[in-house]
Amino acid sequence: MSDTILKVENISKQYRLGLVGTGTISHDLNRWWYRVRGKEDPYLKIGEANDRSTKGTSDYVWALRDINFEVQRGEVLGIIGKNGAGKSTLLKILSKVTSPTTGKIKTKGRIASLLEVGTGFHGEMTGRENIYLNGAILGMTKKEIRSKIDEIIEFSGCERYIDTPVKRYSSGMTVRLAFAVAAFLEPEILVIDEVLAVGDAEFQKKAIGKMQDISRGEGRTVLFVSHNMAAVQNLCTRAIVLEHGKVVFEGDSNNSINFYLKSNTWKGINKHCLKKGVKNIIVEDIILNSANNQSKVITGQALIIKFILKKQMNKRYKNIRIDFKIDDVYGNRVSWFSSAINSQLTFDDFDDLGEMSFNFKKLSLVYGEYILSYVLIADNIEQENAQEYLRFEIAPGAYYKSPIEITPNHTSVLLDYNIDTNFKGLN
Template identity: 75%
Template sequence: MGSILKIENLSKQYRLGLVGTGTLRDDLKRWWYNILGKEDPFLKIGESNDQTIRGESNYVWALKDINFEVEQGEVLGVIGKNGAGKSTLLKILSRVTSPTIGVVKSKGRIASLLEVGTGFHPEMTGRENIYLNGAILGMTKAEIRGKEQEIIAFSGCERYIDTPVKRYSSGMRVRLAFAVAAHLEPDVLVVDEVLAVGDAEFQKKAIGKMKDISKGEGRTVLFVSHNMAAVKSICSKALVLENGQKVFDGGTDEAVTYYLKGNNNQLNSSSFQTEFDTELYCLRSIEVKNDNKVVGEPIVEDKEIVISTDIEIKSSRPERYHITYHLRSETGEPLFSISHRRSGLLLKKGDNKIHCVFPKSFLQPGQFFLSIYLIEDRRQAIFIEKDIANFLVVNGARELGVFMGREPGFIRPQFEWYEG
């Protein structure tokens, strides 16, 4: 079948700072070089787009030397942190802006769903907006007329269809907009974060529709999302962008793992030499991971999570001591404390390896902070280390059609239920 989309050496340079006399000077210089027939002087400079450090140059490469191909009928996921260049890439693909260097070659029409509802006019009715939005996205009036009923049914807004869109709830507006876009028939559909909105039922519909588009109708989809569960569910391949460069291209699961590993602001494990070495105890290490996995791999919600502490007790009366963990959410709220004492296990003199297992699906996706306390005589803490570890729990793959968003709260305990 061959590739339908081919991206070669794609690069995009942006200038930082305000537009003013400085840019005028650069523009004049560029223009002068152009007249002399020389190469643009500003293409040689420019730095990678790491936003956290203050660079030397006013020019950054939002995208640098991106190469990839997309096959017909493939669903390609594009993942990366905020500012990695995803949106820039999609903007170029959807012809909103041009690349600085490089070429995109396409064998088919590309339509983009960068933000649903673009061009909706609040004063016009739902039906009028279907036509307007459809035409903006590249459909002809006749094409829209042929699909009008289908679109209205898909959106679930029948009752409001002849009411101005400004009276719609935000959810209805999104549903209507997605319905229009989903009934486009481009060869390549570019989708950016549509799943961030809408309720569970709508997400199910939307993801199902996207699967239909790629599987049933053989069209190609480029899907950009932060929602790893959604990426895992619908993409057959994925690429990872980082600071404007492609750092991984391959299978979806590997790409997601690669991406999550890159989040190095977490501390899944810590080892200590002498920091917590006292006469009574010596804390060696603490680590958090999925059961049967190694530290460093992302922690998924739907497997058991184990917190392991390695501590040496030097006191001759080790039964006086026990360990307590405090867990805080990413917003800093204390969630709960759990104590080693309750388990009936006792610390012994010498090395202790204590494991605490959270049942699967107990913690919700999100970041957690773990603090450790060593308690003496069930009365006072003789050692406290706050936020000694912090770890990120991520979505596991979910069955298609279930809710892809985040439930409220931080934990999801399993309780017993019965009838009668």
């Protein structure tokens, strides 16, 4: 018996921009006439890819085009892509909220969906009543729901408000209750679309833990859409990458994330970075130099990160401070540095250009790609705040005198240490 629980075959979805349906009686009649003669819809031959950043020439767009994939029982499949790539449309088709233009879906078992905050909830009904309503929609009997309701309420953290109408819930409370209902009423396939972004850190941790439990421990399947690459990496076993309504990559979660990040990110200086602040002083440039004044940054070698500062106003400034952080490409914080930590540091006023250098005798970051963000402060006033301003790569190098290769799978930050041994007197 095949262990495939979900099979998607040639799914496509076409929309007509700005209108409901085809928009004209002639188009509707034309489609009907082709259909009664057993011929293909003539409007399937027209339309453009769904690229939201460009102006098209056709009123028809393909939100999805020829999507094919299979999901195994107990698998957690990540679906990633930029805004407008077709992720939510795909999940709505899988959840039967909308129907595909072409193609078919084969499933084994019930599907529970968390597509938007409050989807499937009735605002006038209490939280408890909505649990029974959603359970009934999922095909559960009242007895089955009653046996799970205490666990659902406890997990959601909304016990005090469970007999209050849902319209009085905050968005965070609503998504907590919706997730608890979907997870505890035991659907064979759980579909989740970015709802974890609404919850707080505590809820996100509980939700990810619960999804791991139901997939690994209970053998149920999860389809997970998120822009949080760290969550996709930790939770998903496999992922597909959507772009303009098409699957452009499919593989394990790490390879899929790397493909997505490399195909959708800038290299070097991010010229489109939004810099906030008063900007009386700005960072004109950031220069990275490794050992022997080389531009290549290498693990275990010396590194200088030099900030070139430029005045925008002819004014004297004291207490110039730079804080910067380094994140990995998944958005996880790796390190943070500040010029204010060095109490011996003094600042002299400069006429036009000045510089501040951070010197690292032995770079302790493992090889890979990293992103630098900074804040520039002068006279206790934030001059610039630039997030994800510089993307740079660290090449492999020998941090330890060891034949063992240290990879990003082992760690992000390396530390110097010694090992003492004493085996005397041991049996």
